[in-house]
Amino acid sequence: MTTYELLSDALRSMRPVAFVTIIEGAGTGSKMLVELDGSSLGSLGDSDLDRVVARDALGELAAGRSSTRHYGSHGEARELDVSVFIESFAAPPRFIIFGAVDFTAALANAAKLLGYVVTVCDARPPFATPQRFKMADEVVCEWPDKYLARVGVELGQRDAVCVLTHDAKFDVPAIVGAVATNVGYIGAMGSRKTHDKRVERLLEAGLSDREIARVMSPIGLDLGARTPEEVAVAICAEIIVLRTNRKPLPLRDTSGPLHLETR
């Protein structure tokens, strides 16, 4: 198989892979594919350079980041003999929604639009049906804590958990389960009153103030959203803003660059 065929096979089967190309210096055009288990295919023409770049590519892949880096011809840091483009094709981030309620379908649609793999999870069989959530990649009928005990270890900074049940019976175990993971975003729906009561229950359940502070609740940016679709936009906007660390205002009323620089 050619490098292209190996790459397209990985992309089509959504297998995470870093695609490395020398773009400047000796060996321009040389390529290497690095997989999540650290195995690599191809060579940049020097075994030391291969080893160093494969290590860096693995780090970039784990972070879901693509960048151009510079090395000495044997992989030395702080030298500029070769420029290498490391392109990460990470697995799509995950979006887990607890609670098969009115808002769930709209949020699942919005999350799909943003490229997430979406799971809807509810412990009540009549609600957790794939027919109601055709847009979801997965509909799971299970208690949130049990589900998170199973998949929580896979969650990372790019992933999101939204708790829409606003029923203490379900949302306390969902939040307790979510704060035990490294998931990047945890949001919980409910009015300010619901939020206050939920905080009490979370404290009773043994969560620390710091763990509770990870939960965005009431959920979403203050857009004045009312319909399920508008609320879905408010939640997704909050997720984006927490990642980019911006202050959401109309760009007309702010100054500075629109896009953050990438390396």
Next chain:
Amino acid sequence: MKEILDAIDRWRATGQRIAVARVVKTEGSSPREAGAAMAVSASGEIAGSVSGGCVEGAVVSAALEVLAGARNRGLISFGYSDDDAFAVGLTCGGTIHLYVEELDW
């Protein structure tokens, strides 16, 4: 890259030579991030994009030059073009660096 695979496979099936341009670095304000990719077939068909439409025409020319052997595989950069109304550049004020090569791998 993923969004241009179907077009590339179609062109490959007909035995056409193909050039690929990928954004490898951006500075300042730029519409697409590193990894944005565009493929150009020898007959001039195009898939994908690397900017908001500002530099695609110049990238197609560079890609066809690579296929014709008139340009080596390598980097090509586009920056701000306000000073020169006729130069190809990004109207948004940033700079993008692309790596253009034949898909011979």
